[in-house]
Amino acid sequence: MNVSLKQWRAFLAVAQTQSFAEAASLVHMSQPALSIAMKNLEAELGGQLFARSTRAVALTPEGAELLPQVQRLLADWDNVMADAHQRFSLKRGRLAIAAMPSFASTALPAVLQAFRSRFSEISITVQEVIAEQLLEQVQEGRIELGVSFDPGNQPDVAFTPLFSDHFVAVFPAGHALAQAGTGPLDWAQLCSYPFVGLQRPSSLRALIDRHLSAQALSLNVVLEANQLATVGRMVATGLGVSAVPKLCEPQMHELGLSCRALVAPDIERQVGVLTHGRRPLSKAASAMIDELKRHYAER
Incomplete structure (x- = not known):
């Protein structure tokens, strides 16, 4: 499965804002690029994550079940990156002498x-x-x-x-x-x-x-x-x-x-x-x- 963190962050932004326009601004993507990223994500997963209409964007039941897992995934990833940064900058770590x-x-x-x-x-x-x-x-x-x-x-x-x-x-x-x-x-x-x-x-x-x-x-x-x-x-x-x-x-x-x-x-x-x-x-x-x-x- 070829899914990137950027796609998961885009998914989370759309789910939270219920708007492709607002989400595109949050993840620094154009709206067409965001739409393509979500279609590619759905294709990889094998089903729809969002119910789209001209007025609103809502999570499908499968998308709603996936949301808390994605939130945990991204939080864990951010913690890993923060921990690694702190260790490399010597703001955290252990040393045995x-x-x-x-x-x-x-x-x-x-x-x-x-x-x-x-x-x-x-x-x-x-x-x-x-x-x-x-x-x-x-x-x-x-x-x-x-x-x-x-x-x-x-x-x-x-x-x-x-x-x-x-x-x-x-x-x-x-x-x-x-x-x-x-x-x-x-x-x-x-x-x-x-x-x-x-x-x-x-x-x-x-x-x-x-x-x-x-x-x-x-x-x-x-x-x-x-x-x-x-x-x-x-x-x-x-x-x-x-x-x-x-x-x-x-x-x-x-x-x-x-x-x-x-x-x-x-x-x-x-x-x-x-x-x-x-x-x-x-x-x-x-x-x-x-x-x-x-x-x-x-x-």
Whole structure:
């Protein structure tokens, strides 16, 4: 059946005005064009919708039964169009973001505040997941974007860098390392103390081990955990020292820990946005990436 929305709108106009002349004006058609459109519609449907006379136009019984259905059809269509317009103009929509906990609890709130000042109607859900799980969620399409460390070459993943992060040593405020000054520490100095580390196969743990091995260094790991926040709490209770990305420094200070930059080697890793490499992004996701870029461009 070849019936257009324009024909249904014309039908509704004629039904409501009971006049081809008035209806033609409402739908911006000439009266002859409107008459042809209604005849074509009736031909497609297989029967008359209007009883026409020289003085009046009235709906046939079949036309009267069809009228409320057409009204609902056009209302639903208008709602679909309005909803799509609002989503594309970022006046409506939802966005799910995954972020590693160290980013979600430190830098992300300021980014979200700036984003919502521009797009207050977008509903946002934040999931805090470790880097390995975040990568999996992006690859499987369960989230549109995530913020994490550079995962390297991974199938179906695009990485947009935001900033470089380095490592800092963390230890209790009264520790010997705190009394030795505030300048950078060599990793070799950290290796002489009991160390609380991330569990393998953590990508951060692998990164540290690889760089230290190249310097013939190894950590004295006495405890392991799978969350940096847990590592920090263990250090705060005096179970050892550790090394965490500088991004975590505010969390460590909240636990009463001291931090010093680590050098020799200076281990760094890019932090950025992970998206699916073969799937288009929503307007909301694209706007969030722009906000993240803006945030770090201004720093």
